[in-house]
Amino acid sequence: MSADLQNRAAQAVELAKAAGAAEAWATASQGRDVEFEYRDGALEKVKDTTSRSLNINVYAAGRYSSHQTTDLNPERLKSFVAEAVAITRALEPDEHREITPAELFEGRPSVDLDLVDPAVGGISREQRLAWCEELDRVATAHDRVISATAGIYDGTYHSASASSNGFSGTHAETYCWYGSNITLRDQGDKRASDGYYVGSQHVASLPPAAGVAQTGLDRALHRLGSEKGPTTKTTMIVDAQAAGSLIGRLLSPANARRVHQGQSFWADLMGKQAFSDKLSIADDPLIARGFGSRLFDAEGISSEYLPIVENGVVRNLYVDTYHGRKAGMKPTTGSPSNRVVAPGELSLDGLLKEVGSGVYVTSWLGGNADQTTGDFSLGLRGHMIENGEIGRPVGEMNVTGNLRDLFSQLELVGNDVYRYSSTLVPSLVFGSVDFSGA
Numbered sequence: 001m002s003a004d005l006q007n008r009a010a011q012a013v014e015l016a017k018a019a020g021a022a023e024a025w026a027t028a029s030q031g032r033d034v035e036f037e038y039r040d041g042a043l044e045k046v047k048d049t050t051s052r053s054l055n056i057n058v059y060a061a062g063r064y065s066s067h068q069t070t071d072l073n074p075e076r077l078k079s080f081v082a083e084a085v086a087i088t089r090a091l092e093p094d095e096h097r098e099i100t101p102a103e104l105f106e107g108r109p110s111v112d113l114d115l116v117d118p119a120v121g122g123i124s125r126e127q128r129l130a131w132c133e134e135l136d137r138v139a140t141a142h143d144r145v146i147s148a149t150a151g152i153y154d155g156t157y158h159s160a161s162a163s164s165n166g167f168s169g170t171h172a173e174t175y176c177w178y179g180s181n182i183t184l185r186d187q188g189d190k191r192a193s194d195g196y197y198v199g200s201q202h203v204a205s206l207p208p209a210a211g212v213a214q215t216g217l218d219r220a221l222h223r224l225g226s227e228k229g230p231t232t233k234t235t236m237i238v239d240a241q242a243a244g245s246l247i248g249r250l251l252s253p254a255n256a257r258r259v260h261q262g263q264s265f266w267a268d269l270m271g272k273q274a275f276s277d278k279l280s281i282a283d284d285p286l287i288a289r290g291f292g293s294r295l296f297d298a299e300g301i302s303s304e305y306l307p308i309v310e311n312g313v314v315r316n317l318y319v320d321t322y323h324g325r326k327a328g329m330k331p332t333t334g335s336p337s338n339r340v341v342a343p344g345e346l347s348l349d350g351l352l353k354e355v356g357s358g359v360y361v362t363s364w365l366g367g368n369a370d371q372t373t374g375d376f377s378l379g380l381r382g383h384m385i386e387n388g389e390i391g392r393p394v395g396e397m398n399v400t401g402n403l404r405d406l407f408s409q410l411e412l413v414g415n416d417v418y419r420y421s422s423t424l425v426p427s428l429v430f431g432s433v434d435f436s437g438a
Helices: 002-018 074-089 125-139 209-221 240-251 256-260 321-327 348-355 403-408
Strands: 023-039 042-060 063-069 145-163 168-185 191-200 232-238 281-283 306-310 339-341 358-369 375-386 389-402 410-413 428-436
Touching (some): 002 023, 002 042, 002 074, 002 145, 002 168, 063 074, 125 209, 145 191, 168 209, 191 209, 232 240, 232 348, 240 358, 240 403, 256 321, 348 410, 348 428, 358 389, 389 403, 403 410
Antiparallel strands (some): 023 042, 042 063, 145 168, 232 428, 281 339, 358 375
């Protein structure tokens, strides 16, 4: 499959050159996604989708445009590419838009990232149903359960890229996820809900479905009796799973596009002690079986380990070639791969005992963060921390502040890294955080 896609991409580049393009970059891709959803003891949804497409970036007469098609018939592809080149020539010129320099293709790693499991393509309908039934059996094994939905999601993806200035590369990966969402009857008309999902590129790496469903049920049971949390200023522990979203908000404006547009609070932080010395974040695209692992990025830039923050000091930003030229910044990579927060030494239990009292956040419920200023307000649910242990469940409360200030108040980092994400982060402890509630 990869060889066929590579030929398609190379053919599109040649067609663009023949039609008058100065340079061209093409990516051909193919994928299959299968989805089973099982609700309250019955199969509710089955979806099996196969897709194939080609994207081509055209550079002609100082102008640029990007075009996509799902029709890879050779004759129709020829007319599609010719029209793409003609459209590009009619656009306004952009002096900063150039194809990725060939020197950025050099040094591509040759390591095996182990992202493909042939067993994923062979998962049978019977196996998916068996997982669904096992998830449902455990998830509904409590008299307070109102409803439970089990989900199985698996698929394969292949892509190949080629450029007029010498790039050629392929990428392939598989995935399989499953888990449950559960709703319980609480006091009066109240409802409590939660769930849990796990995933991997390799089927054999998945934990047993029964254990996954039990975790989801336990999480929902822990929400029973939730009350509105207090208005207070106290220590906050963010659970490892919820911490990934917080790291995502912190890093969202850490890129050349936002900096050049004047929409990033990271703009003047390079080389400065901007955060707590407990915070170290790196972008590591070469982790075996990492959810964001790759040998090159979307522009063909060869992958390498990139420190973003070291002990609170900003070392690098995400810099693509286009906005790098506009901002006068050296390209690193335009998009994140695996974002890794350096772990500490304490387990979650250790963090709870160290903190003693405060708020333990297990999930976020909406909210926003201003990428220019860093100001944020986030809804949450979680538990009060009482006598060094997880206490009563709380919700209907917000945490407010500024992201730069918050991460300057990072006091402890756990060792309980959440593995089912491309953001690998443990539980985080912040001091003096403002909460609004009752």
